[in-house]
Amino acid sequence: MPKRLREVVALLRAPDASALFAEAQEVRDGVFGREVFQRGVVEFSNHCRKNCRYCGLRKGNAHLPRYSMDCQAIVQAADCAVRMGMGTVVLQSGEESALDIRRVGRIISKIKRLGDVAVTLCLGEHGEDDYRYWRDCGADRYLLKMETFHAGVHRHCRPGQTGRTRLGKVRLLQRLGYETGSGLITGLPGMTPEILANDLLALSQLSLDMIAVGPFVPHPQTPLGDSAAGSLEESLRATALLRVLNPKANIPATSALDALTPKGRELGLSVGANVVMPSVTPESVRGEYFLYPGKNDSSVPVVNTIRRLQQRLREAGYHPSSARGVSPAYCA
Numbered sequence: 001m002p003k004r005l006r007e008v009v010a011l012l013r014a015p016d017a018s019a020l021f022a023e024a025q026e027v028r029d030g031v032f033g034r035e036v037f038q039r040g041v042v043e044f045s046n047h048c049r050k051n052c053r054y055c056g057l058r059k060g061n062a063h064l065p066r067y068s069m070d071c072q073a074i075v076q077a078a079d080c081a082v083r084m085g086m087g088t089v090v091l092q093s094g095e096e097s098a099l100d101i102r103r104v105g106r107i108i109s110k111i112k113r114l115g116d117v118a119v120t121l122c123l124g125e126h127g128e129d130d131y132r133y134w135r136d137c138g139a140d141r142y143l144l145k146m147e148t149f150h151a152g153v154h155r156h157c158r159p160g161q162t163g164r165t166r167l168g169k170v171r172l173l174q175r176l177g178y179e180t181g182s183g184l185i186t187g188l189p190g191m192t193p194e195i196l197a198n199d200l201l202a203l204s205q206l207s208l209d210m211i212a213v214g215p216f217v218p219h220p221q222t223p224l225g226d227s228a229a230g231s232l233e234e235s236l237r238a239t240a241l242l243r244v245l246n247p248k249a250n251i252p253a254t255s256a257l258d259a260l261t262p263k264g265r266e267l268g269l270s271v272g273a274n275v276v277m278p279s280v281t282p283e284s285v286r287g288e289y290f291l292y293p294g295k296n297d298s299s300v301p302v303v304n305t306i307r308r309l310q311q312r313l314r315e316a317g318y319h320p321s322s323a324r325g326v327s328p329a330y331c332a
């Protein structure tokens with residue numbers, strides 16, 4: 001095993017990670033201070049053509065009522081995000097087979113006219129022409145998580161899909177000039193500390209602008225519903241390692257952390273994360289963007305959820321920022 005890999009495995013396995021967490025925090029404070037960038041996520045459709053075995057939106061989940069927001073509702077949700085102080089709007093959906101590429105383009109252009117706001121797309125795997133078209137329409141960033149680089153775990157959890165194809169798409173997005181993000185799920189069934197360590201190093205070699213890592217949360221209506229959840233501690237260590245390995249990348253405290261524990265986001269920020277990505281999907285449908293349990297509480301109005309999150313950030317000693325929050329890795 002290469003030395004670097006051995007060191008990362010040792011940090012994932014060590015009895016105590018307080019020194020790693022302190023270092024990650026220090027690196028984050030050095031680059032971003034106490035500023036936390038806010039991205040409002042509009043989850044505009046929960047249709048998906050894929051069948052990832054961990055995900056509630058998988059095609060095979062017949063229990064999930066499907067929705068698709070119309071153009072006006074999407075722009076309205078984005079407008080709400082901007083008014084609530086988000087410097088970035090993220091357009092997210094399942095990987096729709098019938099996605100209307102032009103319609104997405106029109107939505108991007110409309111959102112860009114709302115103010116000084118960046119647009120991030122998180123729409124899965126598409127062709128080069130589509131990615132280029134959306135970039136021409138004004139999209140700034142694209143998020144496409146690798147989930148894992150390990151061929152066996154990837155094949156098992158994402159039937160019919162390969163890490164190699166996905167990696168090709170990540171590289172394509174970088175070539176097209178997107179601020180590009182990727183990431184991992186920790187604790188997927190079959191993962192070991194060695195596999196995770198390798199994933200962390202492989203991800204860090206991509207010179208990404210954004211990196212997201214969150215724990216696996218079992219969803220009862222999926223084939224992996226009976227598997228154990230990823231460990232919170234391991235996911236925090238993965239976040240801290242990614243911060244140390246990628247000082248300038250934007251790293252969110254993911255909602256999957258919040259799904260495992262009430263103070264999950266604060267914990268993520270305390271180990272090097274510098275971004276939060278609250279859902280701004282309207283209450284009428286947000287409960288149906290049900291990736292995993294604990295995601296998207298539809299009983300609380302969006303505005304209140306965001307205010308509460310901003311309050312939580314201030315109480316934890318952070319400054320919720322309205323800046324677009326371009327990654328200094330992208331600027332460099």
Ligand code: 5AD
Pocket residue numbers: 054055056145147184185214215216217218219256291292
């Ligand atoms: N646990 C954790 N993360 C999940 N995702 C989907 N299902 C789960 C789950 N059960 C994440 C994946 C995907 C994003 C849409 O949600 O990382 O990229």
Ligand code: SF4
Pocket residue numbers: 048049050051052055056057058059093094095124
């Ligand atoms: Fe679809 Fe993404 Fe869920 Fe896979 S992880 S089923 S591609 S929404």
